[in-house]
Amino acid sequence: MAVKEGVIPDVFRELTDNILKTGYAYRIPELRLKKRVEKGLPPLPETNLGDLCKLFDAIAGSKAKMGKK
Amino acid sequence: MAGLNYLLFLGCVIPYRIVSYETSSRKVLERLGVELVEMPEFNCCGLPIDGVDHDMMLVLAARNLCLAEQQNLNILTLCPGCAGALRKVNRSLQEDKKLKERVNGFLKEIGMEFKGGKIAVRHLIQALVEDVGLEKIKDAVVKPLTGLKVAEHNGCHVLRPAKYIGFDDPDNPVMLKRLIEATGAECLDYLYETDCCGAPIIGVNDKIPLYLAGDKLRNIKAVNAQALITVCPFCHMMFDINQPRIERLLSEKFGIPVLHYPQLLGLAMGFTPKEMALEELRVDATKLLTTT
Numbered sequence: 001m002a003v004k005e006g007v008i009p010d011v012f013r014e015l016t017d018n019i020l021k022t023g024y025a026y027r028i029p030e031l032r033l034k035k036r037v038e039k040g041l042p043p044l045p046e047t048n049l050g051d052l053c054k055l056f057d058a059i060a061g062s063k064a065k066m067g068k069k
Numbered sequence: 070m071a072g073l074n075y076l077l078f079l080g081c082v083i084p085y086r087i088v089s090y091e092t093s094s095r096k097v098l099e100r101l102g103v104e105l106v107e108m109p110e111f112n113c114c115g116l117p118i119d120g121v122d123h124d125m126m127l128v129l130a131a132r133n134l135c136l137a138e139q140q141n142l143n144i145l146t147l148c149p150g151c152a153g154a155l156r157k158v159n160r161s162l163q164e165d166k167k168l169k170e171r172v173n174g175f176l177k178e179i180g181m182e183f184k185g186g187k188i189a190v191r192h193l194i195q196a197l198v199e200d201v202g203l204e205k206i207k208d209a210v211v212k213p214l215t216g217l218k219v220a221e222h223n224g225c226h227v228l229r230p231a232k233y234i235g236f237d238d239p240d241n242p243v244m245l246k247r248l249i250e251a252t253g254a255e256c257l258d259y260l261y262e263t264d265c266c267g268a269p270i271i272g273v274n275d276k277i278p279l280y281l282a283g284d285k286l287r288n289i290k291a292v293n294a295q296a297l298i299t300v301c302p303f304c305h306m307m308f309d310i311n312q313p314r315i316e317r318l319l320s321e322k323f324g325i326p327v328l329h330y331p332q333l334l335g336l337a338m339g340f341t342p343k344e345m346a347l348e349e350l351r352v353d354a355t356k357l358l359t360t361t
Binding site: 011016032036041044047048059063 | 088
């Protein structure tokens with residue numbers, strides 16, 4: 001109910017924003033990505049941000065439609 | 070046990086802050102004959118935003134499941150939160166035809182379709198117990214940690230909700246204890262073992278989680294455990310990274326090293342502390358090495 005009224009703790013807004021912009025819930029600093037490779041770990045795969053934007057848009061569109069009904 | 074291979078789902082927090090868990094898991098699993106395939110283009114499991122947008126959570130998880138279906142490989146996660154979210158969605162979409170249709174309606178926008186019934190999702194300790202097997206793990210131990218006394222913390226998502234997880238007994242869990250005993254270490258019982266570490270509410274309240282974790286550390290210290298063993302990156306952050314903060318807040322000294330289970334197993338398998346990334350832990354774990 002709180003969420004429907006727009007009462008969302010900042011941390012959740014930030015997590016959602018991060019997912020939309022990076023695919024991950026946290027913005028992983030470039031230095032950490034470099035460091036993992038230096039330590040012999042495989043590079044972190046990049047997600048398909050285009051796909052995520054389309055999914056977010058589709059869900060937002062469906063919610064807007066439901067709101068109009 | 071031929072050809073155990075999984076698609077590795079790293080999730081967000083492990084590559085961000087808990088690389089020691091990934092490093093130790095990869096080395097231990099490789100030596101146990103488990104092949105990990107990197108998961109291409111994965112995204113967050115969806116769990117962190119379930120409370121604010123359930124549809125988005127479903128779709129984020131379903132997209133990951135579709136990627137696994139495309140590879141025809143079961144998913145292995147190191148984070149129990151990711152495992153729980155992916156398992157729950159995997160099962161819900163198979164059981165609820167209407168929900169599956171709705172989610173597939175969104176996935177169609179990106180040319181994907183969740184089919185269902187093709188792949189399973191395993192958390193690390195479930196894979197170790199049910200797929201690798203305790204006997205094989207015991208056989209791999211070359212430097213038993215005899216004399217080392219530790220405590221375990223399963224965390225909530227490894228066991229709950231039982232309907233979707235279906236692993237171990239959530240009220241009286243024993244599997245992590247068995248895994249610890251396989252290394253030769255002794256696993257001690259302590260008060261309120263299954264209590265939450267507090268991490269899930271740290272985004273909205275920064276004191277209560279520290280008190281909760283502090284209570285657990287106090288109970289662990291009371292039985293003279295030399296270390297705490299975890300299998301969740303969030304629980305690990307609470308007990309290891311936040312331990313100095315908890316000590317300041319409660320004006321109590323704990324000094325309990327917190328190891329990821331694969332670090333403990335790796336030491337027993339003969340890996341060096343450096344190979345198990347022990348130096349990355351906040352609470353000094355080198356004092357344990359004199360015991361082992």
